[in-house]
Amino acid sequence: MNNQHKWNFSIGMMLCFLLFIGACKKDKVEVPVVPFKIDSYYPNSGNAGTLVSIVGEGFGTELSKYSATISGKAAEVISATESTIVVRMPEGGVTGALALTYDSRNFDLGQYIYQALSVQNVFPANGPAGSQIRITGAGFSSTTGPATVFINGKPALVVSVSDEIIVAEVPVDAGFGPIVVKVDGKEAKGQNFTYQAISNIKPLSGGKNTKVTITGVGFEELAAGNLIDFNGTSATVLEATKEKLVVLAPDGVKTGPLSVNINGQKTSGPVFTVVAPPSIQVVTPLSGPKGAEMTISGALFSAVLDENKVFINGVSVPVQAASENQIKLLVPGGTGTGLVKVVVNDQATDGPQFKDQTLGILSVSPDNGLAGTTITIKGSGFSASPVNNKVYFNGLQATVKTATENTLVLDAPAGLSTGDLKVVVDGQEALAPQEFRRAGMLTLAGGPNSDTFGGFMAGIAVDNSGNVYAADRMNGVVKKITPAGEVSILQANGTNITFDTPYGIVIDKQDNIYVSDIGRNHIRKITPSGQNTVYVSGFAPGLMTFDNAGNLYVNIVAAYAGMNKVNTAGSYTKISGPFWPMAKAVVDADGNLYYVDSSSSSNNAIGRIAAGGGNENYFTGSSDAGFQDGIGLAARFNSISGGLALYGPGKLIAGDKYNYALREVDIASKKVSTLVKLSNGFADGSFSQAKIGSMDDMAVDKDGNIYILDAANKAIRKVFLK
Incomplete structure (x- = not known):
């Protein structure tokens, strides 16, 4: 019984041992064997004692297994690493074949020439066109002609020469190949040079985490050997070959040149432009069947087709056409309901939901x-x-x-x-x-065939209740138009107020009405309680505006007469800046005055006088007439006789009379855009249908509705935008 236990125990121990050995074999990491391969040797010439480097891979490191000969004469192998073997040329050797033996394997390297001329080292051994290399060796000087240098067969500009050092400039498209020096009919070959160049980067724009493919020559196959920066910010290399690098745009990337640095040699490439992620404004349709064409409108798409990717509910959809602001594709069907996503150069944005259905x-x-x-x-x-x-x-x-x-x-x-x-x-x-x-335009009161108003109407204003007031110059009165379109004459204490030539109208926060009468050279103030008094006199007042402090800014109706500022006490002073303002000016919340000058800019630009002083005649627009959205001086108007008004925080609107358009101005950026473009005539309806005769003044109510004085049609027109 005891023998049986011992026998079982022995068998168990043996099985454990075998299992242990098997496990060890499984855990062993097998290192791939690199075959013995010789790429090149240098120099190919020199005197006795010259050290020749044999370059390649998979070399053994045991010196005892090596031997070398030159023309049959033994040469000493003095060192060996996995990539370089160094052989010393012997005394008494003669020009001939250089051969290497390793572990009974023979390798014929090529010819070695015994001569004084020798290229022993090149530094750096890589670089772009225009960079300089230092070639060290012997026998470079000559009394009969200068030394010449070739890189992969292409002549290089020699910058300087001594007997042991040559400095040369790398030619364009040098490629990969040996450095060759020629002196007095003799030739010496050195190590191979690697030419570096960036031919293209794709994409040329993006942001953080955009994958950028760099194509060119001379890159390191080991990713870590390529140092990439975007305008000075280091980037991560994801893939590397000799002719292509894939890198990730880093956090904090800024617009500027992309460069590749290899072994201390920097090669600059094109500028990488940092742009924000794309934005989606409209997707049409938001539902539909397979085969329906989808158009995605927005901004910061790429005009390069394959730089745009579109997903519907996570399903990738091929892009058929693309521009910077529009992408077109065909609905594939079977996507289900989900978000439309656009990815441009690895920057993504989500759009609205799309339904995969017939309707x-x-x-x-x-x-x-x-x-x-x-x-x-x-x-x-x-x-x-x-x-x-x-x-x-x-x-x-x-x-x-x-x-x-x-x-x-x-x-x-x-x-x-x-x-x-x-x-x-x-x-x-x-x-x-x-x-x-x-949105659209309707006629609040009047019309070309109506006698509600006379001709040559001048100014309008709107009170806190939405009532509009218009200066009816021919009839010598101010007309009041209710929101329902009912028209009456402005009264004080139940009596119609008559003027000589009413022109401009403004209404303050307390609904006091100010009317300029150019026939009597004064401004009247009419209070809600019916008081009717002369507020200021002594000049011919035209169109007017208020600032937040209650000061009036009044155009003077005379050639080159300028503009007066009337304080709350009724005293006035001349404003330095405007020469001949005719359209209504406006003052923003910061106290900056915006005006239109028929003298300096022919009514085609907006000027600004900053609250702290300083006149800018051309804040936006130009003296040249035209119709063009743009920033600052690039914008074009065709007579801003329709006046100016505030339109929300940081915005102005301008009545572009002969373009029949309402133009919006972003104050901070000076960007001009078109809100509404109408045609000439008289018609109500949507903006594609509505027509207008002229823009002579305008006002904006608290709800954002715009009232335009259309004097050509003897009408008050109401524009709905919000």
């Missing part, structure tokens, strides 16, 4: 209007029966007049307000690409 809205025309405006909706999945299509404007249902599977025609309903436009068919819902805006 979809492609376009709404016009996309703004007032009650009664005829609207055409184009898309897919509509019912050919009008009653089966339900259309809602911000929750308010409209009646469809005609319908096909791809088109609905209807009128905007009464009570319309700005908001989503939605179509519902057979339980499916589709949203329009963008909100339908209650």
Whole structure:
């Protein structure tokens, strides 16, 4: 029994031992064997004692296994590493074949020439065009002709020469190959030189974490051997070959040149431009079937097609066409419902939700209007029966007049307000690409065939209750127009107020009305309680504006007469700056005065006098007439006779008379953009339908509605934008 236990124990121990050995074999890391390979040797010439370096990989390091000969004569192998073997040329040797033997394997290297001329070292052994290299050796000097240098067969400019040192400049497209020096008909070959150049980077713009591919020559295959910086900020190398690097734009990247540094040699490439992530403004349609064309409008897309990537609910969709502000693609179907995402050069932004369904809205025309405006909706999945299509404007249902599977025609309903436009068919819902805006223009009072107002109307203003006041010069009165369009004559204590030639009107925060009368050279003040007094006199007052402190800024109606500032006590002083202002000026919350000068800028620019002093004749615009959005002097107007008004924080609007346009000015950036572009004539409706005769003054109420004095049509026009 005891023997049996001993036997079992012995077998168990042996099994454990075998398992242990097996585990050790599994855990052993096998190092790949690099085959013995010789790439080059240098120098290929020199006197006895010259050290020749044999370069390659997979070399053994045991000197005892090596031997070398030159023309059959033994040469000493003095050192060996995995990549370099050094052989000393013997005394008494003669020019001939250089051979190496390692562990019974023979390698013929090439010819070695016994001569004084020898290229022993090159530093640096890499670099871009125009960089300088230092070649050390012997026998470089000559009394018959200068030494010449070639890099991979291309001549290099020799900067300086001594018997042992040559300084040369790397030629363009030198490539990879040996350094060769020629002197007095003799030639010596040295080590290989690696030419560095960046031919392209892609993309040329992006931001933090954008993957940038650098193509060129002379890169290190080991990623760590390439030092990349973006305008001085180091970047991480993700992939590396001799001709391509993939790097990650670093945190804190700034616009500037990208460079590659290898072994201390820096090669500069193109400028990498830092841009913000893309933004999506409109996606159309927001729902639709397979094959529908989707258009994504926005900013900071790439005009290079493959630099844009689009995903619908996480599904990648091929981009068909791209510009800097628009991407087009075909809906693939099967995506389900989810967000539209755009990725440009690894910078992503999320857009609205897309529904994978039959029903979809492609376009709404016009996309703004007032009650009664005829609207055409184009898309897919509509019912050919009008009653089966339900259309809602911000929750308010409209009646469809005609319908096909791809088109609905209807009128905007009464009570319309700005908001989503939605179509519902057979339980499916589709949203329009963008909100339908209650926007357009209507006539509050008057008209070309009306005698409500006389000709040559001048100024308008609006009070805190939304009543509009207009100077009716021909009739010598000021007309009051209620929000409902009812017109009456401005009165004091139940009596109509008459003027000689009423011109400008402004209303202060307490609803006191100030009217300039150029026929009597004074400004009248009419209080809500009915007091009617002369506020200031002594000059011909034109259009006027207030600042927050209650000071009046009044154009003087005379050639080159300028502008007066009237304080709250009724005293006035001349303002330095404007020469012949005719349009209404405006003062912002910081006390900066904005004006239009018919003398210095022909009414085609906005000037500014800063609150602390200093006149800027051309804050934005130019004396040259035109129609162009832009920044500062790049913008063009065609007579800002319609005046200026504040329009929200940091914004102005300008009445561009002969362009029939309302222009918005961002004060901080001086950027001019077009809010509304109308055509000449007389018509109410959406902005695509509305027409106007002239812009002679304007006012803005507390709700952001704009009132334009259309003197050519003898009318007050109301513009809805918000």
